Amino acid sequence: MGEGGFADGKGGALGMTIRDAVTADIPAIYELEHRPEFKTFVGRWTKEQHKKAIADEDFACLVMESDAGNVEGYAILRGLASEDRSIELKRIVVDAPGQGLGKKLLQFVAKRAFDEWGAHRLWLDVYETNSLAKQVYEAFGFQVEGVMRESCFRDGEYHSQVLMSLLDREYRALHGSISDGA
Numbered sequence: 001m002g003e004g005g006f007a008d009g010k011g012g013a014l015g016m017t018i019r020d021a022v023t024a025d026i027p028a029i030y031e032l033e034h035r036p037e038f039k040t041f042v043g044r045w046t047k048e049q050h051k052k053a054i055a056d057e058d059f060a061c062l063v064m065e066s067d068a069g070n071v072e073g074y075a076i077l078r079g080l081a082s083e084d085r086s087i088e089l090k091r092i093v094v095d096a097p098g099q100g101l102g103k104k105l106l107q108f109v110a111k112r113a114f115d116e117w118g119a120h121r122l123w124l125d126v127y128e129t130n131s132l133a134k135q136v137y138e139a140f141g142f143q144v145e146g147v148m149r150e151s152c153f154r155d156g157e158y159h160s161q162v163l164m165s166l167l168d169r170e171y172r173a174l175h176g177s178i179s180d181g182a
Contacts, residue, residue, distance in 0.1 A: 015066055015067040016064050016065065016066055016067075016072060016101070016104065017064070017065050017067075018062055018063070018064050018065075018105065018108045019062065019063060019065065020060070020061065020062060020063075021050075021054055021061035021062060021063045021074065022054065023051055023054060025063050025071055025074075026047050026050045026051060026054070027047070028063075028070070028071035029050055029061075029063065029071065029074050030045075030047050030050065032071065032073075032074065032093055032095060033045070033074075033091070033093055038093065039154070039155065040127065040129075040154060040155055040159070041127050041130045041133070042091065042093055043090075043091055053076060053078075057080065057081060058078060058079065058080050058081040058082075059076065059077065059078050059080065060075075060076070060077040060080055060112070060117075061074065061075075061076050061077075062074060062075045062076075062077075062105075062108070062109065062112075064094065064101060064104075064105050071095075072094060072095045072096070072101060073092070073093055073094035073095060073101050073102065073105050074091075074092075074093055075089065075091065075092045075093075075105055075106075075109050076089075076090040076091040076092075077089055077090060077109065077113065078090045080117055084120070084121075085118055085119050085120035085121065086119070086120065086121040086123060087113050087117065087119045087121070087122050087123070088122075088123055088124065089106075089109060089113075089122060089123070089124040090124075092105060092106060092109065092124075097132060098132060102133070102136055103136055103140070106136065106137075106140055107140075107175075109122075110122060110140070110166065110171060110175065111175070111177075114168050114171050114172070114177065115177050119168060120167065120168050121165050121166070121167055121168070122165065122166045122171070123145075123163065123164065123165035123166075124137065124142070124163075124164055124165075125148065125151075125161040125162065125163050125164070126161060126162050126164065127152075127159050127160075127161055127162075128147065128159065128160040128161060128162050129159070134162060134164075137164050138164075140166070140174075141166050141170055141171065141174045141175070142164040142165060142166045143164060143165060143166065143170070144162055144163070144164055145163040145164060145165055146162075146163050147160050147161070147162055147163070148160060148161045148162075148163055
């Protein structure tokens, strides 16, 4: 599905490129999502689950790579083959939260979802207690659809998740599209 990045394929001062994940990226993805500080907020897959997702046409697995070749973040989307054109942002993880990397990766993911894959709706769920992520999604234009109360059991307790979505017309009103030069 091609390589890309920010406006010119690179992250400018951030020195990042975003590209499709390959099986050789799985150890770095696995290591990133299994970091202890992400345990509460990030789902964890086996290496085999990642391998299956990379090979599945209904999934898109993207990595954010530094100029030095290190995986600094990744995103997993599901539903590319949905007849409803509703794509789920299953997971988005960056090595250094709060540094703007997640926002840049989200911009790339949304542009690709709406402008390349023809999504009508991009949706996600986020833990109710993950305020930083919720703020990023809301600032980007995602709307809260509701709360899935105590929908996930992790770390010995139940957690509620906020369901959020962004429609194609909302995305275009806020961010434009490839065809209009935005």
